[in-house]
Amino acid sequence: MSEAGQPLLRVRNVETYYGKIIALRGVDVDVFRGEIVTLIGANGAGKSTLMMTICGSPQARTGEIVYDGHDITTAPTHEIIRLGIAQSPEGRRIFPRMTVLENLQMGASLVDEEHFDGDLARIFDLFPRLKERASQRGGTLSGGEQQMLAIARALMGRPKLLLLDEPSLGLAPLIVKQIFEVIGELNRRDGLTVFLVEQNAFHALKLAHRGYVMVNGKITMSGTGAELLKREEVRAAYLEGGRH
Structure with missing residues (x-):
């Protein structure tokens, strides 16, 4: 590099x-x-x-x-x-009472809305499990799924x-x-x-x-x-x- x-x-x-x-x-x-x-x-x-x-x-x-x-x-x-700069912190720290989709919306809050649908599709392509869990509360996900969500939420900010x-x-x-x-x-x-x-x-x-x-x-x-x-x-x- x-x-x-x-x-x-x-x-x-x-x-x-x-x-x-x-x-x-x-x-x-x-x-x-x-x-x-x-x-x-x-x-x-x-x-x-x-x-x-x-x-x-x-x-x-x-x-x-x-x-x-x-x-x-x-x-x-x-x-x-x-x-x-976006951070996926130690311990994940997702919003447990929010759905997967709502967590991702929070990550995108600083980005123009016109990018949201395309960015969401890209995230679901990277993490198909999150697409399956889109309407599920974050706190009910497995540890691995929560980590995927924490990274995905950070990526939604287009860092x-x-x-x-x-x-x-x-x-x-x-x-x-x-x-x-x-x-x-x-x-x-x-x-x-x-x-x-x-x-x-x-x-x-x-x-x-x-x-x-x-x-x-x-x-x-x-x-x-x-x-x-x-x-x-x-x-x-x-x-x-x-x-x-």
Whole structure:
């Protein structure tokens, strides 16, 4: 994947705190247009905090976050979303009392209505299970279906950058495989740029063009997905027994 020009997302020397506790320590990350970039690390390493910091909640205390030429370091979340960033958060966080269709309508709320029917058809093509469940309440879906819905809801906003936080968490291996296949297809077919946080390092690094490793709020390694898969430190820490 070409790295010519400025990255779509540039994170520089970012530090984020929860009260007096530092969660991110001088983080530098680049995501270029058309890439899938993954961030791997143990539970509690700070991966989700970086995702939330990019989206403005919490805000970085120091450093700079630039997206598509806009400094979003201190921008409110709603402005960041309007610039073309969509997040599928950890834990899915769909609207459980709303139907599948209503969840998707919520995702499309910032986009011109003229695109809705076409975008909905595209989503149902990617996730046929959601078409079958269109009138069903989100809270009654299986875990895998809820994850599909969370990703689909984010895609309905027509993002330029999709942030995916632990999409495989708690899901059966077959569902994980399906979800990663969809992510790969969106990238290849539509050129969608994806920043992916994952504990399932094997799947994530196989899918990603580039990756970063985070330990205790710091980036400790970076490289192509293939390079990181070969690193002994990565294999020992994140891949032993992790091939699903």
